Amino acid sequence: MTFKDLLLQAIQQIxxxxxxxxxxxxxxxxxxxGIICVATVLQGMTQSINRLLSNMGPDILLIxxxxxxxxxxxxxxxxxxxxxxxxxxxLLRDVTASSDGHFSQISYQDIKANxxxxxxxxxxxxxxxxxxxxxxxxRASDEASRARVVVISEALKSKLGLxxxxxxxxxxxxSTAFTVVGxxxxxxxxxxxxxxxxxxxxxxSVAQQFSxxxxxxxxxxxxxxxxxxxxxxxRIRLKLHQALHxxxxxxxxxxxxxxxxxxxxxxxxxxxxxxxxxxxxxxxLFVSGISIMNMMLVxxxxxxxxxxxxxxxxxSQRLIRMQFFLEAALLAIAGACxxxxxxxxxxxxxxxxxxxxxxxxxxxxxxVGAVGTSVxxxxxxxxxxxxxxxxxxxxxxxxxx
Numbered sequence: 001m002t003f004k005d006l007l008l009q010a011i012q013q014i015x016x017x018x019x020x021x022x023x024x025x026x027x028x029x030x031x032x033x034g035i036i037c038v039a040t041v042l043q044g045m046t047q048s049i050n051r052l053l054s055n056m057g058p059d060i061l062l063i064x065x066x067x068x069x070x071x072x073x074x075x076x077x078x079x080x081x082x083x084x085x086x087x088x089x090x091l092l093r094d095v096t097a098s099s100d101g102h103f104s105q106i107s108y109q110d111i112k113a114n115x116x117x118x119x120x121x122x123x124x125x126x127x128x129x130x131x132x133x134x135x136x137x138x139r140a141s142d143e144a145s146r147a148r149v150v151v152i153s154e155a156l157k158s159k160l161g162l163x164x165x166x167x168x169x170x171x172x173x174x175s176t177a178f179t180v181v182g183x184x185x186x187x188x189x190x191x192x193x194x195x196x197x198x199x200x201x202x203x204x205s206v207a208q209q210f211s212x213x214x215x216x217x218x219x220x221x222x223x224x225x226x227x228x229x230x231x232x233x234x235r236i237r238l239k240l241h242q243a244l245h246x247x248x249x250x251x252x253x254x255x256x257x258x259x260x261x262x263x264x265x266x267x268x269x270x271x272x273x274x275x276x277x278x279x280x281x282x283x284x285l286f287v288s289g290i291s292i293m294n295m296m297l298v299x300x301x302x303x304x305x306x307x308x309x310x311x312x313x314x315x316s317q318r319l320i321r322m323q324f325f326l327e328a329a330l331l332a333i334a335g336a337c338x339x340x341x342x343x344x345x346x347x348x349x350x351x352x353x354x355x356x357x358x359x360x361x362x363x364x365x366x367x368v369g370a371v372g373t374s375v376x377x378x379x380x381x382x383x384x385x386x387x388x389x390x391x392x393x394x395x396x397x398x399x400x401x
Contacts, residue, residue: 006319010326014334024295025335027288028378032336032370034281036343037350039366042274044351046267058258059226060127063219063236066255075244075253076216079204082121084239085219091232094127094222096120098198099207106152106200107172108160115156115199117173119207125184127220135167135182143203151182151201174210178202229258285377292328293381297388317391324386325379332378336371 014021063085065076082097099119106115122139125131133154142149150173157166162180169180184201223232233256244253257265 006323006326007330009323010330013327014330020295020298021331024292025288025331025338027284027291028332028335028374029339029342031281031284031288032339032374033343033346034277034284035370036340036366037347038274038277038281039363040344040347041350043363044347059223059229060258061221061223061229061233061236062257063221063240064255064257065216065218066251066253075246077219077240077254078217081240081243081254082217082219084243085221085236088232088235088239091224091228091235092221093224094123094220096123096127096220097204098124098218098220099204099216104173104200104210106156106160108162108169111160113156113159113199117200117202117207118198119204120198120201121204124201124220127222130185132182132184134165135180137182137184138201138203143205146205146209147203148176148178148206149181149203150178151184152180153184153199156199157183173200173202176210285373288374289377289381292331292378293384297385321386324382328378328382329375332374333371336374339374340367340370 063077063081079097082095085092086095098121102117103114104117106113106117120138121143122137125137131137132151135151137151138149141147150171152160152166152171160171162169162171166180166183170177171180172178221232221236223229236256237252240254241252246253
């Protein structure tokens with residue numbers, strides 16, 4: 001028999017028992033779906049993060065509370081540290097403050113949306129080069145007068161169904177009326193930690209009325225001269241260390257990061273998440289291998305007379321082993337292909353619920369890895385059944401009922 005004959009025989013055998021064949025590869029379909037889905041979502045998130053970080057120049061620094069430090073001795077950043085940073089005008093400009101974002105319900109007429117609301121200072125558009133598309137951003141006068149005004153993103157404007165000229169429209173934040181004074185470019189919701197981007201912005205003085213505690217501040221600054229980046233970081237670290245009275249030898253109560261550090265942090269978090277998922281999926285692939293081996297053993301028992309006939313006609317042990325290996329490989333490839341398609345569809349479906357995250361294609365490395373691993377596991381699982389089939393004596397096999 002030629003290789004083509006063996007291949008056709010394997011395909012015929014698989015088609016003869018469709019339910020058994022599907023159950024054999026069901027585990028592989030689920031495992032590969034998981035691999036491709038995770039890879040697709042991570043790739044879409046990575047592209048979105050890179051797109052957002054492209055708005056950050058190499059001269060921007062972000063300062064936030066160090067939440068990785070234990071609660072003992074941790075001091076959140078406040079308006080006092082904001083004033084200290086503004087005093088470093090020889091090195092810094094566009095000093096921007098914002099509060100920690102919190103989820104709240106915004107409504108207009110009968111339409112409601114749960115969004116991230118943040119207090120921010122008036123220099124934020126200059127820092128990120130994200131100037132309002134309509135109207136204006138928050139002003140110091142809004143802060144002083146505790147004006148109930150709000151600046152919203154273009155995406156939120158569309159979600160609420162506001163008029164094209166939305167400035168002057170009254171919307172509800174919770175049960176409180178706010179007047180829209182500006183529309184900013186659409187927000188990317190998978191914002192890396194530290195970036196001061198939200199769906200809606202209100203003055204600090206108004207935000208404190210909605211909170212029972214003093215909000216923790218985050219800051220963004222632009223270094224006047226890129227070559228002075230290290231000097232600026234050292235100055236900021238020294239001033240904040242003194243202001244927060246952090247004991248020497250203890251971790252700082254704040255973090256200072258640039259675009260590259262944020263990108264590295266985002267990649268590190270994604271890597272940790274993906275490792276956990278891939279570990280779980282690996283267990284599923286192992287179980288799939290056992291399933292394939294069991295099904296192939298059942299197939300050997302059911303086809304004893306067929307194997308005996310092959311051997312009586314002169315088939316070698318190598319040929320019979322090849323027959324079972326081909327069946328296992330074809331099942332694995334079919335399962336991997338089906339799983340890749342399902343994984344891509346599921347991954348892009350998940351991305352739909354991450355607003356402004358980017359739709360993406362199936363990563364080539366994920367497809368190659370998933371198919372290769374599935375075929376390898378299938379072949380390893382077929383070793384015992386194939387060897388058992390090849391060792392069957394022809395006379396005994398032909399006489400078995």
